[in-house]
Amino acid sequence: MRTPWADGPAYVTQCPIQPGGTYTYRFTIENQEGTLWWHAHSRWLRATVYGALIIYPKLGSSYPFPKPTHEIPVLLGEWWDRDPIDVLRQATFTGAGPNVSDAYTINGQPGDLYRCSSKGTVKFPVNSGETVLLRIINAALNQQLFFTIANHKLTVVAADALYDKPFPTSVLMLGPGQTTDVLLTADQTPGRYYMAALAYATGQNVPFDNTTTTAILEYKSAPRSAKSSKPILPRLPANNDTATVTAFTSQLRSPSKVNVPIKIDENLFFTVGLGFLNCNPGPRCQGPNNTRFAASMNNVSFVLPTRTSILQAYYQNIPGIFTTNFPPVPPVKFDYTGNVSRALWRPVFSTKLYKLKFGSTVQIVLQDTAIFSTEDHPIHLHGYHFYVVGQGFGNFNPKTDTAKFNLIDPPQRNTIDVPVGGWAVIRFVADNPGVWLMHCHIDSHLTWGLAMSFLVENGVGELQSIEPPPPDLPRC
Structure with missing residues (x-):
C-alpha cells in the first residue's frame, strides 16, 4: 500500500533498471497469504526473469486447512529456441503475430515428452499417505495453461494469494499471471505419475504451441520396476475445452461472506481485444490481409512514454506525458462478440489514464470483442485484489446479468480470465493511491497496446497518500 514505486512496469511506475544498475x-x-510471483516488466524479459513469492501465515497462526507435510512451488514457463527479444523484434517489425514457443516448462525443464530433454525432467518425490501443498504459478509469456496430475485429485485452497472455499478438481486452468494453491494427497498405488501442462487456446485460427510439458510425481516406496518404467500419463483436456475451464472457475468462492462494494461510485465498461492497422503490403504488414496487429481497451491502444514514467510525471507535475480522459465506456456501442464493422477495427493510440478518487468504489465490466477473434484474455490489475462478481458468455446484459451477480462470497483475484466471447465483472475499492497498470497478461497483446492505467488520487493525510520516491529509483 502507498508504494507504487515498487510496482515495476517500465515507464508506468519507474524507468527501467539500466545494465549494471540496481x-x-x-x-x-497486507491482507495476503499464499502464492504470488515476481517477474520482469520490460519488453519480453519476463520470459526468463521470474520466480515464486510465497507469503506464509503470521507467526502464531496457521493455514485454514490441515498443515501439509511439505510444499512444492510449481512454476509453469514458456521457452523459445532463440532469444525471446528477437522473437519480439521480429513480430514488432512485421506486424504479424509472434512465433509460437518451442516448449512449455515445469520449474525450468520441458520434460521427457520433448526430444533431448529426458535427463532434466523434474521429479517430485513423495511418501505414501502424505499431503503436499503445490503452489502453481503460470509464468508463461503468452499462453493460458491446463494443469493436471495422473490419477490424483487436487483440492484448490487458494488463488492469487487469497484463500478460497476448498473444492476438488482433476484439472486446473491458469492464465498467465495467475497462481493456484492445491493440496495433493499421495493416496495412489506407489509408482510414477506425470504432472502435465498444455495450452488452453481459444483464438480462432491463432497458432499456438501444441506441446505438453511434464514433471514426475514419484512415490519413494514404488518398486524398482515401477521407477524404471514410463510414468502414467493423465487424461488431458482438448486445447479448446472451454467447458472444463468454466466448470473449474465457477467453483471458486471466498471461504465466507465478504464485504463486496454495493454502492458503486464508478461504473465502467471496458471492451478488450485485438484490432488491425491498415497499411501497404510489405515486410511491415504481415498481419491478416496486409495489416498490422493492434490491441486496445475501449478502442484506445495504450502507448508507453519513453522519457519518463507516468508515475514520475504525475508526482513531479511533468506535462505532456499522459492525459486523464480514458473513456469510461466504449466510444461506439456495437455487437461486441458478433460481426464487427471494419470501421471499428482501428484503435486510437494514446497514453490515457482514468482518474479515481481515493476510497471510491469501482465496478468494471470487461467485455471480450470479436474484431479479430473472440479470445480468453487474462486481465491483471496492479496494486489491487478485486471481487469477481459475475462472468458469462456473449454480450453483457445489465438488465439480466446483474441479477445473477454473486455479492455474498465471490472469489478475489488480481488476474481474471475474461471468458472467450464473454464478459467478467469485477469490483474493488480504490484505496491504494498511485498509478496502476491494467493489462492483458498475454505479453504479445500487451505489446500491441491491450492496457490502460488508473490514476488513484491521494486521500486525506499521510496514510492515504503516496510515499515519496526512493533515492535509488532508476533514472530515466
Missing part, C-alpha cells in the same frame, strides 16, 4: 523494491504485504 534498484531495491520496498513494499509492505
Whole structure:
C-alpha cells in the first residue's frame, strides 16, 4: 500500500533498471497469504526473469486447512529456441503475430515428452499417505495453461494469494499471471505419475504451441520396476475445452461472506481485444490481409512514454506525458462478440489514464470483442485484489446479468480470465493511491497496446497518500 514505486512496469511506475544498475523494491504485504510471483516488466524479459513469492501465515497462526507435510512451488514457463527479444523484434517489425514457443516448462525443464530433454525432467518425490501443498504459478509469456496430475485429485485452497472455499478438481486452468494453491494427497498405488501442462487456446485460427510439458510425481516406496518404467500419463483436456475451464472457475468462492462494494461510485465498461492497422503490403504488414496487429481497451491502444514514467510525471507535475480522459465506456456501442464493422477495427493510440478518487468504489465490466477473434484474455490489475462478481458468455446484459451477480462470497483475484466471447465483472475499492497498470497478461497483446492505467488520487493525510520516491529509483 502507498508504494507504487515498487510496482515495476517500465515507464508506468519507474524507468527501467539500466545494465549494471540496481534498484531495491520496498513494499509492505497486507491482507495476503499464499502464492504470488515476481517477474520482469520490460519488453519480453519476463520470459526468463521470474520466480515464486510465497507469503506464509503470521507467526502464531496457521493455514485454514490441515498443515501439509511439505510444499512444492510449481512454476509453469514458456521457452523459445532463440532469444525471446528477437522473437519480439521480429513480430514488432512485421506486424504479424509472434512465433509460437518451442516448449512449455515445469520449474525450468520441458520434460521427457520433448526430444533431448529426458535427463532434466523434474521429479517430485513423495511418501505414501502424505499431503503436499503445490503452489502453481503460470509464468508463461503468452499462453493460458491446463494443469493436471495422473490419477490424483487436487483440492484448490487458494488463488492469487487469497484463500478460497476448498473444492476438488482433476484439472486446473491458469492464465498467465495467475497462481493456484492445491493440496495433493499421495493416496495412489506407489509408482510414477506425470504432472502435465498444455495450452488452453481459444483464438480462432491463432497458432499456438501444441506441446505438453511434464514433471514426475514419484512415490519413494514404488518398486524398482515401477521407477524404471514410463510414468502414467493423465487424461488431458482438448486445447479448446472451454467447458472444463468454466466448470473449474465457477467453483471458486471466498471461504465466507465478504464485504463486496454495493454502492458503486464508478461504473465502467471496458471492451478488450485485438484490432488491425491498415497499411501497404510489405515486410511491415504481415498481419491478416496486409495489416498490422493492434490491441486496445475501449478502442484506445495504450502507448508507453519513453522519457519518463507516468508515475514520475504525475508526482513531479511533468506535462505532456499522459492525459486523464480514458473513456469510461466504449466510444461506439456495437455487437461486441458478433460481426464487427471494419470501421471499428482501428484503435486510437494514446497514453490515457482514468482518474479515481481515493476510497471510491469501482465496478468494471470487461467485455471480450470479436474484431479479430473472440479470445480468453487474462486481465491483471496492479496494486489491487478485486471481487469477481459475475462472468458469462456473449454480450453483457445489465438488465439480466446483474441479477445473477454473486455479492455474498465471490472469489478475489488480481488476474481474471475474461471468458472467450464473454464478459467478467469485477469490483474493488480504490484505496491504494498511485498509478496502476491494467493489462492483458498475454505479453504479445500487451505489446500491441491491450492496457490502460488508473490514476488513484491521494486521500486525506499521510496514510492515504503516496510515499515519496526512493533515492535509488532508476533514472530515466
